[in-house]
Amino acid sequence: MGDTATMESGYVFDPSWEREHGRLLALEEIYDSQSRHRLNELGVADGWHCLEVGCGAGSIARWLAKQVGAAGRVLATDLDTRFANAHGLSNLEIRTHDLRTDDLPDASFDLVHARAVIEHLPDRDEALRRLAAATRPGGWVVVEDFDIDGPMYPAAARYCPPGYTELAERLGRALRAAFGAAGVDTGMGRRLPQALADAGLTEVGAQVHAPVLTGGDAAFLPLTLRSLRPRLLATGEMTDMDIEDVITLTKSHGTTCIPNFMVIAWGRKPV
Template sequence: MPESTDRYVFDRAWEREHERLAALEAVYDPGTTERLAGLGVAAGWHCLEVGCGAGSIARWLADRVGERGRVLAIDLDPRFAEGHGRANLEVRRQDLLADPLPAGAFDLVHARAVLEHLPDRERAVRRLAAAVRPGGWLVLEDFDIEGPAVELIARYWPDGQHELAERLYRALEAAFGRAGADPGYGRRLPDALAGAGLTEVGARLQAPVLPGGTPFLALTLRQLRAPLLAGGLVEEAELDRAVELIQRQDVRYVPNVMVTAWARRPD
């Protein structure tokens, strides 16, 4: 869950917000944990998880680094990540842009679906980079639902539904923008990492093809129903049709494209 913004597009008080965050984790955790493991996360590492949401990556890190390691998980609203039962995992309410972070303290710093929502993204990247120890890794993940990415997503919806998907994602793009978020920040992550003075920059896309009935996108559309309709780019009947479509068992589609980018702090 994002830090340090009062214009977060999602309603933190929504009664199904925990369910939505857990559904996001179920879709994107496999790609995230594969990349973190590939960077060498191991016993004894000290890690920082920013915007910990429902806590799945924080728990994975804690189990991976073991009793000799330590994980600090921060969020403006950390309630869904609490009660984890792990002695090496601390969950803390903290504002990324306002509260202090220890300098050069972590072997790994990770943030997913956070920076795209922040009002000062460049400063946030610099702060996160400064928290990484020399030789350590910063891994950032954000969505790309802007411009050509919308057309890419629509191509992987069922035949005859490409126009519906494109209208839906244009509406999502606009809703994020009106809330002060950057719907295309994912594709800007590699340059942001390089601009913060980091090296060995790499990136890849996560665009999983999901079976109908996967709850993540349906919950997202229900949460954002009012801002989606307010933009006038998608009609109520179209939104209802999209939600019905992605719950059908015979359907496959691509949800939001996630960009995973990583870089090392120089020795």
């Protein structure tokens, strides 16, 4: 899902948008390295059974399939799987699935991973309980969500070039308002460690990931802003010219910016 989903889940991105696949690929380019690092640290190995929820364009699912080898398997799910491709990996199954309503096998996976998914769901605690229930005793649940609430968007704005801080702060307010209006929990990342503990997991840990992007090198922000343009304008915080100014800034070589703070949290199911 952060990655793809339907609007009734609170998901704000339209999977039918002509450039949505490119936006998802750009998201993977920014955030995959941190995801892979954490999954490696937790010991993903040959023979593991893994569940990737909200697989989007499928990069993490394919990486997991290569890590677990022929003796392992990966189930990758999403509400809309149009962009996911197994690329011939026989141990990777891609399945259309709704975490809110469709069953998952109990205690079946050594690893369950979801990135930019839980924040969009109306009953987030129940969704985390479902992920925990699908994890075998001793297995890991890894969840990643954004935190654009409270002081986080002003902090991100500080990494913009001088003279653009006020514009970046207004963009942060617009994003928070647009996501909030759609039912997204804009501070879900901050709440993940406690939420995983409440789901019955132990050995809970978390990190905040804030990649500093160099202008002209990453397409994620321009594509995201174009996709969200109607929602951003509806907040009253941004004009169309403001949005174009930000897009121009993110494409300018030599500038820097932070897209959003991503929190990655993990917990282990008790044996």
